[in-house]
């Protein structure tokens with residue numbers, strides 16, 4: 441569905457992503473694990489054009505986008521095809537839960553407010569927050585905010601959901617409800633790329649696990665393989681530390 | 684010290700109050716135009732639009748760096764000598780233009796600072812769902828910046844109201860101009876100008892009250 445070719449991102453002369461190649465198939469759920477500062481977030485951010493990579497291309501349904509020469513229309517297309525769930529939720533502070541979910545439908549996709557709000561209410565029921573439709577983010581718990589964040593990503597029916605450490609900013613008490621919701625999203629075969637430190641969760645939902653270190657994909661494979669008998673020494677030593 | 688002529692003061696009050704609508708009208712129109720212009724300048728500066736950014740910077744520097752009175756004279760007496768089509772401009776319009784430009788320069792800086800103060804995550808979330816820069820400004824950043832900038836902007840409105848008194852130097856008979864004429868007839872300068880002062884003071888105090896109300900409302904609505 442989306443192929444990433446030779447993706448390179450450099451900060452201050454230091455490569456943070458060094459020629460990432462990755463094919464993402466429709467319906468595939470990919471977990472990315474790896475030590476801090478290895479470019480996991482950067483990879484997701486590049487796919488959403490929150491960062492402009494120095495080199496590489498994205499191939500969408502056979503059409504290629506050169507990241508350096510991407511036109512505004514191609515950047516927008518990429519953003520519409522991907523939906524970001526942020527570590528710190530990043531809900532619009534001036535909008536209610538319902539408005540947060542409907543915002544993209546109204547402003548970007550030009551839907552009528554009524555239909556967008558209907559869709560938002562449907563999602564709010566689905567994520568168990570129907571009673572919080574009119575609440576502003578500041579009055580929601582971290583777990584509730586992140587669920588709205590996931591709802592916002594669901595609303596856009598994007599092909600690829602990019603989820604960056606969805607629970608690492610949460611108080612422990614809210615982690616489960618967020619992981620449960622994401623598990624349901626994954627079970628609906630939403631294509632997703634999810635960076636997480638929750639290994640049990642990764643094992644449960646992922647079709648494929650990528651281990652990243654130093655801006656490269658060091659090793660990848662099905663979770664059974666990666667978590668039990670990884671080939672690479674670096675994967676092994678990382679897993680020994682976190683498991 | 685002689686006694687104050689209280690009868691004169693009481694009689695003067697209704698006469699002067701008739702000019703309050705003009706004062707408030709000029710101030711309100713200037714405020715609205717200045718807000719629009721300042722938002723535009725702030726966006727140009729935040730997004731760093733090439734050329735326009737530099738031009739805006741010079742504009743802001745000029746209008747903050749020179750006295751309002753000088754600017755008003757420049758518009759009313761000076762510019763018509765260069766551009767003949769401006770000779771028709773009346774004192775009220777010249778005052779509104781001057782106040783608008785002058786205060787838009789100050790307000791642009793407050794709005795710019797407020798936009799830059801909005802958490803970076805709000806920009807990223809807006810961009811990530813595919814919003815254009817304009818949409819992001821209008822729907823996400825400006826509303827949040829407005830909340831932060833509101834108290835300062837209301838202070839500028841208070842400043843504008845007081846500054847409309849300078850319009851009398853352009854021959855406009857607003858509150859100050861009317862007082863000037865009354866005083867010239869009665870020679871009771873102290874009585875006249877203390878009444879004018881009290882009227883301005885009362886207006887500003889009521890605004891300060893409204894300001895507190897608005898601030899309370901805003902901080903309750905969306906608290907972050």
Ligand SMILES: Nc1ncnc2c1ncn2[C@@H]1O[C@H](COP(=O)(O)OP(=O)(O)OP(=O)(O)O)[C@@H](O)[C@H]1O
Nearest residue numbers: 451452456474475476477478479480481482483605
């Ligand atoms: N805007 C930036 N400017 C400069 N360097 C940056 C910037 N963003 C990230 N980096 C650097 O790029 C490297 C990769 O960062 P990234 O956030 O992608 O890592 P990560 O794998 O997501 O780490 P973590 O698990 O801590 O979230 C880090 O060394 C980081 O310091």
Ligand SMILES: [Mg+2]
Nearest residue numbers: 480481482605
């Ligand atoms: Mg990260």
